[in-house]
Amino acid sequence: MPTEILITGESKGSVTRRQLWRVMHDGHGLSGHAFNVALVILIILSVAVLPLELMPYFRPYHHSFLLIEAVLTALFTVEYCLRIYAAPKRMRYIFSFYGIIDFLAIVPFYLGFFASPSLRALRILRLFKIGEIEAAGTEEEEHTLEHDVGLAPDEKVEYIVSRHPLYLFLGCLPPLLAFSASLGAFFLFGSSIAAVSVAVALLLFGLIFFWRTWLDYSYDLIYITSRRLIFQNQHLLGRSINQVNYYAITNVKPYYSSAIGYIFGYGSIEIETPSATVGKVELHMVRGHEKAAHLIMAKCTSNQDLSSISPLAAETETS
Numbered sequence: 001m002p003t004e005i006l007i008t009g010e011s012k013g014s015v016t017r018r019q020l021w022r023v024m025h026d027g028h029g030l031s032g033h034a035f036n037v038a039l040v041i042l043i044i045l046s047v048a049v050l051p052l053e054l055m056p057y058f059r060p061y062h063h064s065f066l067l068i069e070a071v072l073t074a075l076f077t078v079e080y081c082l083r084i085y086a087a088p089k090r091m092r093y094i095f096s097f098y099g100i101i102d103f104l105a106i107v108p109f110y111l112g113f114f115a116s117p118s119l120r121a122l123r124i125l126r127l128f129k130i131g132e133i134e135a136a137g138t139e140e141e142e143h144t145l146e147h148d149v150g151l152a153p154d155e156k157v158e159y160i161v162s163r164h165p166l167y168l169f170l171g172c173l174p175p176l177l178a179f180s181a182s183l184g185a186f187f188l189f190g191s192s193i194a195a196v197s198v199a200v201a202l203l204l205f206g207l208i209f210f211w212r213t214w215l216d217y218s219y220d221l222i223y224i225t226s227r228r229l230i231f232q233n234q235h236l237l238g239r240s241i242n243q244v245n246y247y248a249i250t251n252v253k254p255y256y257s258s259a260i261g262y263i264f265g266y267g268s269i270e271i272e273t274p275s276a277t278v279g280k281v282e283l284h285m286v287r288g289h290e291k292a293a294h295l296i297m298a299k300c301t302s303n304q305d306l307s308s309i310s311p312l313a314a315e316t317e318t319s
Contacts, residue, residue: 020086024079027134036133037214039079043126044172044210046072048179050124052187061187069120073109076126080106098132101125130169135162135218150241152227159295161222164266164287171213178206212236222269222283224295229271231281242281246296246303248273254293257284269293 022028027036046069052058053065080102087093094103108122151157182202189195219234229249231242251272256262267289271281286292 017086018088020082021088024083024086025132033218040130040133040168040172040214041210042072042075043129044176044179044206046076046126047124048176048183050121051180052184054121058184058187064187069109069123073106076102076106098129101128105129127169127172130172131165133165133168135221150230150243151225154226155228156226157223158226159224159292161224161269161283161286161288161292163217163220163283164264164285166264166266167285168213168217171217172210175206175210175213178202178209182206208236220283222271222281222292224292224299229296244271244273244281246299249296249300250274252293252296252300254289261285271296 023032023035027033049065049068053062053069058065083093083099083102084090093099105123105126108120111120179202182199185195185199185202215234215236219232219239221232223230223232228243228245231244233240233242249271251270253270253272254267255270256267261267266285266287268282268284269286269289269292273280
């Protein structure tokens, strides 16, 4: 770090701010990935408490819900202050869309002490914070990609096809309902062993569903490299990687699967090969699917001459 400061002329505080911003905003490195996972879980938990807090059956537990919300709001307040501290241009962040969302995620709690409880319902806006989380696989450093994906020494990743944040948002709804039902069962029937078992089962279901959604969103990617396409698919218990040369691709088809996809700017991409091993590869709810398809088709066109002199092949590797 001292060498970096000497070369760039930055102070120690500036370097710290820049590194913190990369972790919190860009999700860089293992720290950034862990931060994003913890952030989404806290968002789900905070919103899961909301319907219970507004239901008359749970009024005797109002102070317990208030304590939970106080702890969560304190954490979100620290996060908001750290984002302001680390932002390269602080005023731009404060008045940006997600800066306003971050502010609205904490202010209803403080205003709720002096206003109606329904005002605190505005904290449902925390769900919009999920939209600023990037897929973890797109933030990997080059040396990590070389090790995990298997890049050749002269191969470079030129574009990464990833899912739209709406995929993560929708995937968080079942865990949210499971967390809410788990808390409800625990508070209403906490003295019963059966109720506790149901609450734990719902909580585990929510966590497993969330983790599956997180893996699909973060690591189901298509790497467009200078030499080939690499398809990465992450499972709960492992990962598969399919590789295909550009001259082995017979068709690339981007399409909108619904009108909602057209409105929100996501679609599907379908890549066909004659290989029995790779076959047809599809990735749904992709942002920039048309751009990705054009890049792949351009690569296929530039490698068209190779198809007449190179054997048609596709390789598959599973780890």
